[in-house]
Amino acid sequence: MAKSLGVYMTYILRHKPQDIGIAMDTQGWVSIQDFLEKASYKNKPITRDQLLAEVVEDEKGRFQLNAAQTRIRCVQGHSVENVIMNLEPYTLITDPVYHGTAEKNVASILAQGLLKGKRKHVHISANVATAKQVGQRHGSPVVFEIDTYAMITHGYKFYRAENGVILTDHVPSRYIKLV
Secondary structure (H helix, E strand, C coil), X not given: CCCCHHHHHHHHHHHCHHHCCCCCCCCCCEEHHHHHHHCEECCEEXXXXXXXXXXXXXXXXXXXXXXXXXXXXXXXXXXXXXXXXXXXXXXXXXXXEEXXXXXXXXXXXXXXXXXXXXXXCEEEECCHHHHHHHHHCCXXXXXXXXXXXXXXXXXXXXXXXXXXCEEECXXXXXXXXXX
């Protein structure tokens, strides 16, 4: 069972809409009505008020509603194959960006770089504090600094999701260093 309603919603809206039998379009949108009719958190139905409160109170800014508040989606992090988000290019190349992870992953990252795994992108933070917070979710936190200037000048692309998370396809180990 999910730790919180937000974690449950993220799981369904990023990765497994089929687990509750809802359809997701190619931009990641699902019908709020369908979601509320089919979702169950802690064996109880989710109310519209609970859903809207979660969207507003989510500190990570993971969720977005359409203007009519009839559809909901996560703004990034999808593993659903057919979802292709329109992401804003990130070109602030004078500032480094950061990736937080657990200490147990350091050797692998130093050898292979940052890989997206089952996700569509590597998730990166704009500051050390956020990266450290992300890393704490997986164990003892470690933060890597990424040389965006070198990567962009070498042709790599970065994007910014609507919640500020920076995304890229891969970060080779030569562009990272431990903070």
